[in-house]
Amino acid sequence: MDALGHFEEHIRAKVAAELAAMGFSGEIALERPDHELADLALPCFQFAKRLRKAPSAIAEELSARIHPDERIGKVWADKGYINFRVNEAVLSALVIKDALERREDFGRGDPRPGKVLLEHTSVNPTGPIHVGRARNPLIGDTLARCLRMCGHEVSTEYYVNDVGKQVVLLTWALEHLTEKDVPPSDREKTDHRLVGYYQAANRLMEASEEVADAVAAMTQRFEAGDLEVIAKVRRTVDLMLDGIKESLSGADVHLDRYIYESQFILDGSAHRVVERLKASPYAAIEDGAYYLNLEGFGVHGRDTRFFFTRKDGTTLYTTRDLAYHLDKFKRADEVLNILGEDQKLGQKQLACALRILGCDRAPECIFYSFVSLPEGRMSTRKGVVVYLDDLLEEAVDRAYQEVCSRRPDLDDERKRRIARDIGVGAVRYNIIRVQAEKQLVFKWEEALNFEGNSAPFVQYAHARCCSILRKAGDFNKSADVSVLTDPYERRLIWTLAQFQEVVRQAGDKRRINMLPTYGHELASALNQFYGAVPVLRSEHQDARLCLVEATRWALRNALVTMGIAAPEEM
RNA sequence: GGGCGGGUGGCCUAGUCUGGAUAUGGCAGCAGCCUCCUAAGCUGCAGGUCGAGGGUUCGAAUCCCUCCCCGCUCGCCA
The missing domain is CATH 3.40.50.620 (HUPs)
Known part of the structure; x- marks a missing residue:
């Protein structure tokens, strides 16, 4: 189980114990609501009938019985829900340490038999x-x-x-x-x-x-x-x-x-x-x-x-x-x-x-x-067809043009290598991001999309992390990360904490489209953090560098899991 | 006709299995942001009968029923 899993289990066990004391037994399924709202939550409407009490009263009573501890940061009742915030200082330390230590293996599950x-x-x-x-x-x-x-x-x-x-x-x-x-x-x-x-x-x-x-x-x-x-x-x-x-x-x-x-x-x-x-x-x-x-x-x-x-x-x-x-x-x-x-x-x-x-x-x-294709079903014999080779070549060409216009400082060999990573990645990402059962109409403009929900977006976030890390040089990897309390930092850490569970579910449910969805969410969290919070020459430089490096590994591993290269510059 | 899958803002899409708080993002559109760590970025605005109708439920995009549209399939092909 990953770090976050232990927090969830702990809270679930506490809730179950208190509910049992109130006279309810059965499965307790915690939810992960919108992060603005809470980290974890439990709707209490389901208990109303059995406990013969209003949901809001149950939530109030429960939240009064559960107290913050090593793992629970905050408990409160709201509109029939009991909400939890985990102990963020503890979670941050665990998640960031995990990423910095395991690096390429961050997010990897324990070996499974068979x-x-x-x-x-x-x-x-x-x-x-x-x-x-x-x-x-x-x-x-x-x-x-x-x-x-x-x-x-x-x-x-x-x-x-x-x-x-x-x-x-x-x-x-x-x-x-x-x-x-x-x-x-x-x-x-x-x-x-x-x-x-x-x-x-x-x-x-x-x-x-x-x-x-x-x-x-x-x-x-x-x-x-x-x-x-x-x-x-x-x-x-x-x-x-x-x-x-x-x-x-x-x-x-x-x-x-x-x-x-x-x-x-x-x-x-x-x-x-x-x-x-x-x-x-x-x-x-x-x-x-x-x-x-x-x-x-x-x-x-x-x-x-x-x-x-x-x-x-x-x-x-x-x-x-x-x-x-x-x-x-x-x-x-x-x-x-x-x-x-x-x-x-x-x-x-x-x-x-x-x-x-x-x-x-x-x-x-x-x-x-x-x-x-927009003109109908593909057929090799009728010539109504776009070959994978053509798509890949076009994507890499387009990426090369982009790299040339953005990075004239790089030598050609590097530009070509980056263009290849980006072009191929964009193609893979675009196919993989959609549920397999969904019928798909191929459009060049979508296949060659390098912005927004795309591989280059995620790769770019990764390159940004690498760039900061490169400029930073050595730093204290044991810095106290409990100082990372800015909303952007908290959101990034929270997203990082989901990584292993996302990979596990994507595999177990055979729903690999969860990977690009997560990759985009993580990259987006990084980009927002990047825009709002200075890292280099800031008061919490080392702690933030730890966060950037942890994010770097998560982005890198998410990309590699999708079969997409993680360039260090682009 | 039977079976299976899909239908979510103009376009693409998450969530559906396991029902919960204001339905996720992206593209396109509009308005802003580069003397500061890469603007492939960020901020804001606008845009929705979750195919339609019924039902179950305190609560339905999600479960059940009916119907509509699209795809696939119903070879002594592979």
Whole structure:
């Protein structure tokens, strides 16, 4: 538990004891109201009926029974509420000391048992990542960082789709088409060079039966287990994946492992899943193809039939995903997936099939809605698309212009490094700040926002702290911080005290949008403090420097948890 | 049509799980603030039927019901 947690527990216990003495037993849930109002509060309306007294009278009586102590600073009743202010001198000392001692680990939770396996990104390797899909790696990578900060051991995986019509089609295209058949690519990256082949092949297949037949034949050889074709497809996929990995790395997204779908065909595990499902009482067959009857499993209407083989006996995507999940469960205690909302039914069916297989576990899925463009849904084939690479490049360019105009004193290498931190950070922040379920319309002006609720705002606050610290040089890190009683100082300390709890909740609730919200709040508190309270050459210089350094670590760690760089100058 | 998710000032958004005091911020707009630690900042003003209606409750953006709008989905695709 963090410092603030102990204060809250202490107050809760006192309130519970006094309420018990008054004749009430039960859960006591303290609130954290607007900080202007109080630090902690308890509405007393809920006790009125049981105690047969007016809420305001209960609040008055309770507040008279509870006295300030080591942790409680002030208690008072107001409009049916009993309000608390914690002992701020004690809290300040604890929080600031904690930050100055733990530095990079400030806000980090105690190690938690169990391994977490988080699958994210897993985009089909048929083209570059576009911003519609980019939500996946950004949410996934941030959640992984957040869970690690919470104390979890986390490994991340990208499930590579190297099976099926689409990747076979791409492979066919690379064999049969030449540069003349595709429009020139504006980038040298393999994913951008190859996507033209994929698009051209799609058009050809629609127009020509011959091509369609050729691709179908190749798909059949693949399904039949033709190792030559499988290897060929695998090479194509790897080519495309190289470009995708480069994009991910450009966004500071890093995955621990890449798992190929074909693995589950080759090692026979997908086949074993088929055999076990066939033997279940829910299995049925239609025209040679097997399915599970999921009626009574919470799926409705036409969705109840879940096919797990084709009529030729070959496996389907979800069948292989089943094998993959069985494998995941062997390797981890908690299994999380970040998926597009189009996967919901498939995941529901997968969960049912898992139960039928006698498996009592299921992956926990976080679904995100798609990002569309003002002109409509993104489509690689129609060319209605903004690639992640283009967004990142534009953001970094814009940031570079800003840095150049603000900091002509810096050398170019430094300016470029800062521009990269800011541009990439702005993109990540903008995607992450919105709840995953919310549908999002991509707008350049919003994506490239460097002010207000944005990564640069938080980074700027961090750079400000660093700048002050740089100018200050050595100072007394054991200074008495009880002198920090200005409203701006109190608010900043109070915000600092929330940090670990925010990270914990963001991880536990899988609500990573709490991170940017908090980052902005902290940065805002710092900026207001900065504007109103002098640090250097002030009477409380050392105490304030302690506060600035504590804030610096919280800002830095909040940024790093979001996968955003924390530049020391900008 | 069924299932799932979303709907909060002109635009974007927090809060919804776990009901409580004047609904969080940002963008855009208006008015101010750089002889002083980085103005990517700060201060102030203006802007709201929390999609609509009913219900539960001392109290509803939050819980329940009905309806409307938007998205996704309902393949022997992946």
